[in-house]
Amino acid sequence: MSTIQKINRRDFIKLVGLASGGVLLGCAIASEQKDFIPSQSKDVFHPNLFVHLEKNGNVTLVASRSEMGQGIRTSLASAIADELEADWQYISVKQAIGHEKYGNQNTDGSRSVRTKLMPMRKMGATVKMMLITAAANKWNVAEADCIAENHFVIHKKTNDRIFYGDLVEEAAALAIPAAASIQLKKVENFKFIGKTLKSVDLKDFTHGTATYGIDVRIPNMKFAAIARCPVTFGTVQSFTKNKAEQVSGVEDIFELPRLLPPTGKFFGMLGGVVVVANNTWAAFEGKRDLDIEWNKGANESFDSKAFKKTLTKRVHTTGKLVPGAHGNVTTAFETSAKTIEATYHIPFLAHAPMEVPNATAWFQVDKIEVWAPVQDPQTARSELAHFFEIPIENITINVTFLGGGFGRKSKSDFVVEAVAISKKIKAPVQVVWTREDDIQNSFYHATSAQYLKGGIDQNGNVTGWLQRVGFPSIVSSFTPYADYASGFELNQGFTNNPYAIKNFRLESVKAEANLRIGWMRSVVHIHSSFGINSFVDELAAAAQKDPIAFHLELLGKDRVIEGKSKFPFHSKRLKNVLKTTAKTANWGAQLPKNHGMGVAIHYSFYSYIATIVEVSVLDKKVKVENIWTSIDCGLALNKDTIKNQLEGAAIFGMSLTLFGKISAKEGAIEQNNFFDYPMTRMKDAPNIHINIVDAMHEPPTGVGEPGVPVIAPAICNAIFNATGERVRSLPLMDLGMV
Amino acid sequence: MRKLYRELFLEISIYLYLVVSKLLKVKTNLSINGKSYPIQAPKKMPLLWAIRDIVGLTGTKFGCGVGQCGACSVLINGNLTKSCSILVADVIEKEIFTIEGTSENLEILRQTWSDGNVPQCGYCQSGQLIAATSLLDAIEKPTDKDIDDAMSANLCRCGTYTRIKKAIHKAVALKNETV
Numbered sequence: 062m063s064t065i066q067k068i069n070r071r072d073f074i075k076l077v078g079l080a081s082g083g084v085l086l087g088c089a090i091a092s093e094q095k096d097f098i099p100s101q102s103k104d105v106f107h108p109n110l111f112v113h114l115e116k117n118g119n120v121t122l123v124a125s126r127s128e129m130g131q132g133i134r135t136s137l138a139s140a141i142a143d144e145l146e147a148d149w150q151y152i153s154v155k156q157a158i159g160h161e162k163y164g165n166q167n168t169d170g171s172r173s174v175r176t177k178l179m180p181m182r183k184m185g186a187t188v189k190m191m192l193i194t195a196a197a198n199k200w201n202v203a204e205a206d207c208i209a210e211n212h213f214v215i216h217k218k219t220n221d222r223i224f225y226g227d228l229v230e231e232a233a234a235l236a237i238p239a240a241a242s243i244q245l246k247k248v249e250n251f252k253f254i255g256k257t258l259k260s261v262d263l264k265d266f267t268h269g270t271a272t273y274g275i276d277v278r279i280p281n282m283k284f285a286a287i288a289r290c291p292v293t294f295g296t297v298q299s300f301t302k303n304k305a306e307q308v309s310g311v312e313d314i315f316e317l318p319r320l321l322p323p324t325g326k327f328f329g330m331l332g333g334v335v336v337v338a339n340n341t342w343a344a345f346e347g348k349r350d351l352d353i354e355w356n357k358g359a360n361e362s363f364d365s366k367a368f369k370k371t372l373t374k375r376v377h378t379t380g381k382l383v384p385g386a387h388g389n390v391t392t393a394f395e396t397s398a399k400t401i402e403a404t405y406h407i408p409f410l411a412h413a414p415m416e417v418p419n420a421t422a423w424f425q426v427d428k429i430e431v432w433a434p435v436q437d438p439q440t441a442r443s444e445l446a447h448f449f450e451i452p453i454e455n456i457t458i459n460v461t462f463l464g465g466g467f468g469r470k471s472k473s474d475f476v477v478e479a480v481a482i483s484k485k486i487k488a489p490v491q492v493v494w495t496r497e498d499d500i501q502n503s504f505y506h507a508t509s510a511q512y513l514k515g516g517i518d519q520n521g522n523v524t525g526w527l528q529r530v531g532f533p534s535i536v537s538s539f540t541p542y543a544d545y546a547s548g549f550e551l552n553q554g555f556t557n558n559p560y561a562i563k564n565f566r567l568e569s570v571k572a573e574a575n576l577r578i579g580w581m582r583s584v585v586h587i588h589s590s591f592g593i594n595s596f597v598d599e600l601a602a603a604a605q606k607d608p609i610a611f612h613l614e615l616l617g618k619d620r621v622i623e624g625k626s627k628f629p630f631h632s633k634r635l636k637n638v639l640k641t642t643a644k645t646a647n648w649g650a651q652l653p654k655n656h657g658m659g660v661a662i663h664y665s666f667y668s669y670i671a672t673i674v675e676v677s678v679l680d681k682k683v684k685v686e687n688i689w690t691s692i693d694c695g696l697a698l699n700k701d702t703i704k705n706q707l708e709g710a711a712i713f714g715m716s717l718t719l720f721g722k723i724s725a726k727e728g729a730i731e732q733n734n735f736f737d738y739p740m741t742r743m744k745d746a747p748n749i750h751i752n753i754v755d756a757m758h759e760p761p762t763g764v765g766e767p768g769v770p771v772i773a774p775a776i777c778n779a780i781f782n783a784t785g786e787r788v789r790s791l792p793l794m795d796l797g798m799v
Numbered sequence: 800m801r802k803l804y805r806e807l808f809l810e811i812s813i814y815l816y817l818v819v820s821k822l823l824k825v826k827t828n829l830s831i832n833g834k835s836y837p838i839q840a841p842k843k844m845p846l847l848w849a850i851r852d853i854v855g856l857t858g859t860k861f862g863c864g865v866g867q868c869g870a871c872s873v874l875i876n877g878n879l880t881k882s883c884s885i886l887v888a889d890v891i892e893k894e895i896f897t898i899e900g901t902s903e904n905l906e907i908l909r910q911t912w913s914d915g916n917v918p919q920c921g922y923c924q925s926g927q928l929i930a931a932t933s934l935l936d937a938i939e940k941p942t943d944k945d946i947d948d949a950m951s952a953n954l955c956r957c958g959t960y961t962r963i964k965k966a967i968h969k970a971v972a973l974k975n976e977t978v
Contacts, residue, residue: 130920130957259916266921267909269858269898273922276857284852309823309841342848343841345864415862415870415922415956464860464922465956496863701916705962709919712958735867735954744947746960 112141112188118151118212118226125163126173127436128156128262129414129466130709131765132702133173135261139253139699140178144185144246147225148212149253154261159438159458168436169471169580171666171763174698178761182254186243194238195231196223248696248757255757257701262462274434274461275493277421282489285482286344287317289333289502292357292728293576294319300334305350310343311336313486314351320448320477325539327444330477331502337486341493348495361728363575365409365508372510372572373404376529380568381545385556388564390514393525397516401603405513405592406790407773409723410506412581413738416464417499422479423489428455433476434463441473445480467582467713472504500738501730504579505723507532507572511592516564521604523615525564528596530555532588537574544573546585554589554770557624559635559664560597561617576725582713583769586665594661594774595789598781608660608778609643628667628762635664638691638754639671645752646673646689655679656686657783661775666763669693669754672711672771675747676779683780683798685715685745690768691752695759704751707768711749714772716740719799721792739794827891829854832900840887847871847882850897858898858925862954869953872926872933873897879933881952898925904935904970911969919957927953931967940971 113121122141124134134154142152157163165176189209196214197204206217213222248255265271290296302314319332336347394400420433429451435441438458446453463470479492494502509532516524534550536543546569548556555567581587601611619633639662643649652658655677662671675687688711697703720739724731732738777788780798793799825842828835829849836854850859850873859882862870866884873882874896896902908931918924927950934941934949941949946964955963 128920130918132919257916259913260918262921263913263916263918266918266924267912267928269856269925271921272857273860275861278855278857340844340848340852341861342844342852413956415860415868415920415954417861462922463920465920467956493861496865705916705919705959708961709958712960713956716956734865735863736865740954740956741958741960742951742954743960743964744951746958746964749961 112145112184114188114225114229116226116229118224119153120145120147120151121153121155123157123163124154125157125166126177127166127168127438127460127463127466129168129436129463129470131173131706132260132699133168135258136174136699136702137177137181138261139258140181141185143251143253144182145189146209146211147185149258151212152261156460159435159442159460161439166437166439167471168466169468171766174761175667175763178696178698182245183240183243186245187238190238190243191232191235192225192228194235195228199223199228199231254698255696255700258699259701271462273416273464274421274432275416275419275464275491277432277461277491279421279423279489282421282491283312283337283339283486284341284344285335285337285490285492286348286495287333287335287478287492287498288348288351288353289331289498290355290357291501291730292355293360294331295355295357295360295728296332297334298354298356300354301352304352305336305347308338308343308347308350310338310340311347312339313337314347315485317478317481320481322539323447324541327440327447328472328474328477328538329448330474330481335482337482337490344493345495357728360575363725363728365725368575369406369508369510372508372531372570373406375531375570375572376404376510376512380529380531380570383551383556383567383569386566388525390525390527390564390566393564394514394516397524398519399603400514400516401599402512402514403596403599403787403789405511405595407509407588407591408721408791409508409576409725410581410717410721411500411503411723411738412467412469412506413499413740414463414465414467414469417494417496418469418475419491419493420476420479421489421491422476422483424449424480424484427451429480430457430459431476431480432459432461433479434461434466434470435473435476436463436466436468436471437473441476444473444477448477449480449484468580468584469503472579496734500723500732500734504538504577506581506587507534507578509588511588513592513596515596515600517600517604521606523560523562523600526558526560526562527566527568528555528592529568529570530588530592531570531572532585533572533574533576533578535578535580537578544571545569546572550585553585554593554663554665555585557630557664558593559630559632560615561620562615575728583665583766586663586766586770587717587773590661590663590665590770591773591791594663594771595777598659598774598778599787602781607649609639609648612639612660612662626667628760630664634669634693634756635662635671638662638669638693641752641754642671642673642689642691645691645750646675646687648673653677655783657779657781659775659778659780659782661771661778663767663770665767665770668695668762668764668767670767670771672775674772674775674779676776676783678780678783681798683719683776683793685747685776687748687750688772689750689752690771691754692764692767693754693756694762694764694767695756696761697753697757698761700753703753703764706764707751708749710766710768711772712741712746714769715745715776718773718776718791719745719793722795825888825891829887829890829895830893831856831895831897842886842888844887845883846873846885846887846890846895849887850882850895856897856899860922860925862923862926867954868923868926869930870923870926872929872953874929874933877936879930896929898929902932905932907970907973908932908935908966911966911973915962915966915969917959917962917966919959923953923955927955927963931963931970934967935970941967
């Protein structure tokens with residue numbers, strides 16, 4: 062239930078920095094459901110999203126979610142504008158600061174459209190209704206005889222028209238209509254929703270004028286780099302700064318102690334040795350010239366190669382039973398015609414957004430101002446209040462553009478660093494991570510091992526399914542000694558296995574964390590989809606069945622599984638995207654020599670995805686030729702944005718399949734930069750064909766992440782189709798296949 | 800007497816400091832997009848940081864610092880260059896062209912980039928556009944292979960490659976239309 066309230070104009074102007082008057086509306090909406098990403102948000106949220114209409118007709122809409130390439134500024138604005146019956150050319154978008162008034166701003170979990178579409182639409186509809194009332198009053202006619210169209214209110218009987226901008230004063234004097242009286246448009250009347258709108262930020266993106274965090278410039282600001290211990294949570298024992306001090310531009314060098322987050326929340330910061338300079342390069346140079354002795358601590362013994370062996374051993378013996386098992390796999394396997402076993406591995410991964418972590422902060426006695434590319438500005442704000450003991454209302458978080466986020470910029474450690482340094486040097490400062498810092502001190506996507514065992518009967522039907530999985534938990538970053546995967550993680554594809562399998566058992570094995578573990582685009586779905594889709598393909602081969610026919614058979618009768626959320630799982634929709642993709646990819650057609658096709662399907666972030674990949678394999682080298690993806694994401698808010706996201710997801714998925722690997726030796730990350738942590742480049746990019754299944758009458762579901770998890774298994778299944786060889790351990794680079 | 804020595808020592812120290820810092824620093828003008836910017840920078844400073852932190856043009860981006868990602872691409876006397884990997888001292892009296900500039904090819908690319916809704920986060924697009932400008936400056940009608948060769952030095956973590964390729968082809972088509 063939502064209530065609309067008038068916002069004090071001075072508050073509003075303070076918040077978004079608008080000077081002129083106009084209609085101001087806030088929309089307070091009750092709690093959105095809790096997602097699986099741990100967040101600092103409270104259970105009850107009070108989103109306040111704003112429309113600002115000026116007398117010249119200009120409409121400023123405030124984007125409450127961070128823009129990191131997913132086009133959210135455009136998407137959210139278009140939802141308001143559609144219900145508002147606005148002329149798109151009058152629309153501009155302003156980025157919200159981090160403030161609870163805007164509701165949950167945590168840009169994560171592919172949920173912005175899912176949770177904000179309706180509130181946005183209601184807000185647009187409310188403003189439209191008020192403009193109609195204002196016009197009817199002005200003309201002294203019945204409201205029912207008036208309609209709104211393209212920035213005008215029109216009196217149907219006389220065809221009189223009045224421009225939105227000319228209604229500002231009358232509308233501002235009106236009371237907010239009751240929520241129950243707000244009427245929303247029908248799907249078939251949408252003008253922007255479900256269509257294609259180009260990004261509102263294209264001009265800035267193509268002229269280098271979009272301000273990312275790293276582009277923030279404050280008068281008299283300093284630049285800082287931090288040397289952090291190569292081993293996670295190691296501390297400074299001693300350091301020599303003579304050489305670093307001689308670097309021209311270096312102004313100050315000091316130790317920054319680690320800020321340890323309290324259990325259960327926040328990220329704190331690693332600490333290290335700080336070099337402050339009058340330009341970024343001098344700070345980097347000074348950092349390089351430091352001579353530091355580290356207390357490396359307990360994680361020094363960590364070796365990711367040995368850990369892979371340990372995890373493998375663990376998934377090969379009985380683990381902790383995960384609730385949700387049914388039937389009896391032991392007897393099922395005993396009575397099976399055939400049993401198949403396989404073990405799969407994914408290494409640690411780093412997000413490596415093109416814009417490195419960075420933040421600009423100004424600590425002034427009793428207040429803090431921050432400019433930063435953050436996905437979750439409210440957590441950053443709460444975190445600063447906690448660590449620096451400044452009242453939260455005195456902390457301003459300005460959200461800049463994000464040069465990519467992928468989950469890395471949900472963790473505000475780099476913001477805490479900037480504030481701590483600013484406090485110490487009593488000046489505004491920008492902390493910039495080098496690319497090496499980013500690769501070597503990240504919150505890593507966990508490594509995983511999984512073991513699967515399946516049985517099939519004489520007719521090639523699956524009789525039983527046993528899956529054992531181990532990966533360091535994200536919870537370890539919030540709670541020490543969390544060394545088993547948590548429920549919210551296993552719910553990402555493992556427990557909610559979509560197949561109708563009679564005998565099913567899932568086990569979890571111990572996996573301790575020796576690096577900071579975080580979430581990366583698609584999170585645990587990357588593991589679950591890789592294991593499950595690879596194994597279904599192996600079972601299909603063992604049953605001598607076509608993989609797509611096998612998937613469809615295994616999905617069983619059409620059924621609806623009601624979860625705790627308002628988005629029940631419909632197996633029919635998953636089948637539908639699979640059939641659609643098979644058609645568009647021309648599955649089953651004769652392929653050129655050395656080519657192969659592989660398929661994967663997955664349900665994540667409440668969206669249904671099927672992908673088919675075509676590869677060619679020549680002299681053991683794999684080239685991805687084509688990727689076909691179909692998505693059912695319910696109502697498709699902005700079709701081209703969705704396409705763009707899925708094209709990007711295909712490339713992102715390729716990067717982790719072909720190249721992605723972070724490894725640690727003696728506790729330190731072995732990779733440095735893009736030369737040894739490579740990613741997909743233009744020459745590797747395949748043809749990508751995206752198909753959005755029409756589901757306009759369903760509520761919208763996730764888009765940013767669902768496209769990624771299917772890519773790795775589809776590529777590996779295609780390699781099997783081309784060569785008869787199974788790839789069970791990523792990346793292909795390690796196998797000499799790229 | 801002692802005071803005099805001390806002052807003399809101080810004077811000499813300051814003089815030496817000035818001489819040494821003069822040797823290490825360069826006071827010059829950078830010519831960027833046809834405009835002259837007086838700067839004082841250490842000779843060893845990569846051009847990228849002089850552009851961003853001293854001149855204050857932030858459209859040219861830092862991505863890796865080691866010439867691996869192309870986010871910092873600029874043209875120097877028309878040649879595509881990664882500004883993180885060339886020193887300020889090496890570009891004196893040369894013409895630097897950045898994303899803040901304008902040229903016929905860049906404008907056409909801007910248009911097709913927008914028509915194709917190419918950018919996602921947008922961060923790498925400055926470098927992509929500069930690299931594409933350089934390609935069109937050099938080759939009138941680039942093939943897919945030409946584009947792959949020219950553009951593979953530029954990373955895009957969002958994965959906009961297929962759109963970039965299309966936008967380059969469209970720019971070529973548009974150019975030929977207008978001729």
